[in-house]
Amino acid sequence: MKQTVQVIRILCIGFACLFASQSYAAELPDAKTIQAAVDKAYKDYKTLAEGANADYIPALAKVDPNLYGIALVTADGKLYKAGDLATEVSIQSISKVFTMAKVINESGVNSIYDNMGVDATGQVFNSIVAIEQNQGAEMNPLVNPGAIATTSMVKGGDGKAVWDSILNYYSDFAGRQLSVLDDIYQSEAATNQRNQALAMLMKAYGHIEGNALEATDIYTRQCSVGVNAKDLAVMAATLANGGKNPISGKTLVKAEDVPEILAVMATAGLYDDAGKWLYKTGLPAKSGVGGGIIAVSPGKFGVAVISPPLDPAGNSVRAQKAIADISNALGGNPYQIIPH
Numbered sequence: 001m002k003q004t005v006q007v008i009r010i011l012c013i014g015f016a017c018l019f020a021s022q023s024y025a026a027e028l029p030d031a032k033t034i035q036a037a038v039d040k041a042y043k044d045y046k047t048l049a050e051g052a053n054a055d056y057i058p059a060l061a062k063v064d065p066n067l068y069g070i071a072l073v074t075a076d077g078k079l080y081k082a083g084d085l086a087t088e089v090s091i092q093s094i095s096k097v098f099t100m101a102k103v104i105n106e107s108g109v110n111s112i113y114d115n116m117g118v119d120a121t122g123q124v125f126n127s128i129v130a131i132e133q134n135q136g137a138e139m140n141p142l143v144n145p146g147a148i149a150t151t152s153m154v155k156g157g158d159g160k161a162v163w164d165s166i167l168n169y170y171s172d173f174a175g176r177q178l179s180v181l182d183d184i185y186q187s188e189a190a191t192n193q194r195n196q197a198l199a200m201l202m203k204a205y206g207h208i209e210g211n212a213l214e215a216t217d218i219y220t221r222q223c224s225v226g227v228n229a230k231d232l233a234v235m236a237a238t239l240a241n242g243g244k245n246p247i248s249g250k251t252l253v254k255a256e257d258v259p260e261i262l263a264v265m266a267t268a269g270l271y272d273d274a275g276k277w278l279y280k281t282g283l284p285a286k287s288g289v290g291g292g293i294i295a296v297s298p299g300k301f302g303v304a305v306i307s308p309p310l311d312p313a314g315n316s317v318r319a320q321k322a323i324a325d326i327s328n329a330l331g332g333n334p335y336q337i338i339p340h
């Protein structure tokens, strides 16, 4: 009898340990459910005609506003898609995430923290006031001044070597060789005087060591890299998978450095609506004025939508709605926990 009680006790402790070690975040649903969520979001917003293309970079105004593609890549590398996965748009501000990742990978998480900082500015993405408030500190790598300073921190010698290593790094994230959309680059390079001014101010306050105008030019190139929805989803999934591209198997950021990258995306990824976005979805994300948005559900998936028309805050209208619906249907919010 005593022995039976002992066996039952051991079994109970075993089960308790098993459950205690389980994650209480719900698992991703099956493949059919994931594809259904992607298809539904595509259908629900296909005819939505809100927002307008960015036009402060003249070439962006010419991009087809009907372009609409959705891709979701799970942390173990499975692709789900709907709509246009072939057409490339310029990556724009989404690039800032991957240059930040590169600098963190080369120089550690403190490099970003100690230079431009990791706080939301409460100002627009290309604000001069935001620089003046704290002499170029207390901002983050996802607003233009912080992003150009981040680009200036990439190691590699001369401008050409730095640019090559940035492009190769993005390509490793996407799992294929990416290239610049030259019409976008020419258009932005001809009209980026404000970014040059931001960079010169950052230089004046000691946040850029080298040539500020060269850093601005490399930054302009990085914003002009062409990506389709699948590229962006694989890039996001690499962050969802702890810094390792789930398709190529290549590690691009150390797993222990990914939380810092996601934290900056969470606080500053969607311009002035970053708080509203986080409130609705809980997802670290980044948008770009080319019409793309990426979002990361850590350990689960990366998702990307391309649709050029933007809302007044500068975020793609369809992309926000589609990603929020898909993630909510799949339990993607990392703060959503099943209680013990």
Ligand code: GLU
Pocket: 092, 093, 094, 125, 126, 144, 188, 195, 220, 223, 287, 288, 289, 290
């Ligand atoms: N290349 C754009 C700029 O510097 C990026 C802006 C964005 O996507 O937010 O203005």
